[in-house]
Amino acid sequence: MPNIALLPGDGIGPEVTVAAVEVLNAVATDLEYVEHPVGGAAIDAHGVAVTEEAMADAKASDAVLLGAVGGPKWDTNESGAVRPELALFRLRADLGLFANLRPIKPLRALYDASPLRRELIEDVDMLIMRELTGGLYYGERGTKDGRAFDTMVYTVPEIERIVRAAFKAAKSRVTSVDKANVLDTSRLWREVTTRIHAEEFPNIELEHELVDACAMKLISAPRHFEVIVTENMFGDILSDEASMLTGSLGMLPTASLGGDGPSMFEPVHGSAPDITGQGVANPVGMILSAALLLRHGLGREAEATAVESAVDKALEKGIRSRDLGGTATTAEVTKAVLEEL
Numbered sequence: 582m583p584n585i586a587l588l589p590g591d592g593i594g595p596e597v598t599v600a601a602v603e604v605l606n607a608v609a610t611d612l613e614y615v616e617h618p619v620g621g622a623a624i625d626a627h628g629v630a631v632t633e634e635a636m637a638d639a640k641a642s643d644a645v646l647l648g649a650v651g652g653p654k655w656d657t658n659e660s661g662a663v664r665p666e667l668a669l670f671r672l673r674a675d676l677g678l679f680a681n682l683r684p685i686k687p688l689r690a691l692y693d694a695s696p697l698r699r700e701l702i703e704d705v706d707m708l709i710m711r712e713l714t715g716g717l718y719y720g721e722r723g724t725k726d727g728r729a730f731d732t733m734v735y736t737v738p739e740i741e742r743i744v745r746a747a748f749k750a751a752k753s754r755v756t757s758v759d760k761a762n763v764l765d766t767s768r769l770w771r772e773v774t775t776r777i778h779a780e781e782f783p784n785i786e787l788e789h790e791l792v793d794a795c796a797m798k799l800i801s802a803p804r805h806f807e808v809i810v811t812e813n814m815f816g817d818i819l820s821d822e823a824s825m826l827t828g829s830l831g832m833l834p835t836a837s838l839g840g841d842g843p844s845m846f847e848p849v850h851g852s853a854p855d856i857t858g859q860g861v862a863n864p865v866g867m868i869l870s871a872a873l874l875l876r877h878g879l880g881r882e883a884e885a886t887a888v889e890s891a892v893d894k895a896l897e898k899g900i901r902s903r904d905l906g907g908t909a910t911t912a913e914v915t916k917a918v919l920e921e922l
């Protein structure tokens with residue numbers, strides 16, 4: 582029986598996790614769950630963002646499903662403090678999840694929910710492939726005597742493996758995003774990407790784009806992009822920007838892959854403290870993360886597709902949570918998806 586490590590986390594995390602588990606159980610009757618608090622919830626209960634027991638269970642699982650971590654209660658400016666986000670960084674690093682896939686495909690039914698004009702977002706279908714275990718997130722950092730620093734480091738093998746993953750995911754074009762006019766890491770990134778392209782994937786088009794120009798083009802010509810591959814922090818920023826093409830950050834799922842063991846699945850959205858406990862969070866990002874878990878984590882393509890089309894159909898029939906301008910609650914959106922299933 583496949584074993585899922587369930588890490589609901591903070592804020593709306595637990596609310597959308599309930600929704601995702603209901604949907605998973607509707608398409609798979611053989612799943613077992615082991616649940617642990619992570620993030621602020623784990624800091625409150627155990628004084629750490631993720632316990633060793635949770636790490637061990639996550640490593641032993643077939644897939645990890647995570648809600649969201651963080652919140653004002655644990656926000657501190659203190660350098661070196663125990664922060665909820667440490668749970669994410671530990672899970673990503675220890676599970677070796679260097680490839681973070683953020684698919685962005687606005688649904689036809691939601692074209693008018695985006696702040697961008699319909700004619701710009703029609704037929705957008707892109708994948709942001711974010712490097713997840715290197716760069717500024719994992720570099721040496723510190724604060725002392727009125728001076729603070731963070732370091733961005735990338736090695737050739739780290740760039741090679743994420744760039745290969747991007748080429749493998751692409752049908753015709755990869756856009757590699759960097760800041761090669763400023764950063765050494767970006768110049769190395771560009772050099773390695775160009776070589777991997779020439780040696781291994783000459784039939785796919787490769788273009789290099791500077792991150793600032795890419796940010797602009799995501800809004801002015803989003804259809805241009807198929808697969809974007811970029812380093813950790815640029816990918817973090819560009820994916821929040823690109824989420825608005827789908828109408829709401831609440832819509833986006835992600836899969837973090839690349840390790841020898843289980844992969845991790847979570848919505849792109851955060852813990853949303855402003856709406857926590859009201860039962861109004863959009864569960865779609867989390868439900869679609871469960872679909873990615875079925876596909877990439879358990880190899881159950883038919884079930885994954887069934888969940889995705891149930892979400893499409895429910896939205897086509899008009900169900901809208903608050904972030905999409907509607908009034909449906911988390912439970913109502915979940916029920917609408919379950920009915921389509």
Ligand code: IPM
Nearest residue numbers: 650651666669817820849851
């Ligand atoms: C994300 C989030 C995290 C990140 C935060 C919560 C640390 O924004 O997954 O995109 O920056 O990686």
Ligand code: MG
Nearest residue numbers: 817818821849
């Ligand atoms: Mg982010």
